[in-house]
Amino acid sequence: MADIEVNSTCEDGYTVESVINGEWELITDALSEDGPSPNEILAADYASCYIPALRVAAGKYNYDDIGQVEIEVAADLDEDDDLESIAFDLTVEESLGEEEQDIVDLAEDICHVHSALVEELHAEIEIESGV
Structure with a gap:
């Protein structure tokens, strides 16, 4: 098992939802529209x-x-x-x-x-x- 585990998902477009260590959620958007790049x-x-x-x-x-x-x-x-x-x-x-x-x-x-x-x-x- 890794020290840090991230599961990142992109349904479409450029917005990515990541779950870090099964606990923390982070929204990232390459275009800075739905979250920070x-x-x-x-x-x-x-x-x-x-x-x-x-x-x-x-x-x-x-x-x-x-x-x-x-x-x-x-x-x-x-x-x-x-x-x-x-x-x-x-x-x-x-x-x-x-x-x-x-x-x-x-x-x-x-x-x-x-x-x-x-x-x-x-x-x-x-x-x-x-x-």
Whole structure:
């Protein structure tokens, strides 16, 4: 048995209904009419993976409560609608001090989505903490 099991069904058109691990439902639409596109989901998934990774990385540097974390994702598509670039504008409520960049780098290593993407698609991350 696999660690992750997804059953995806497309009755017609471009809308796909997926059930993840028999429990979670996800609607994806390549045209972004009935739900987010796969690229939009990937961008959101990347950010939603990176935030907990950042919290774990901060904890390793003894920043146990970094407050609210927000990521604004900007992703560009090429002429074939393939993801060409992803950038994060990251805001952290509490200051991460001099270790800020080390924490960002460690979070990249911890983030499973980051690890799964080809190097050309790894997010370029800018951070502002202590806001």
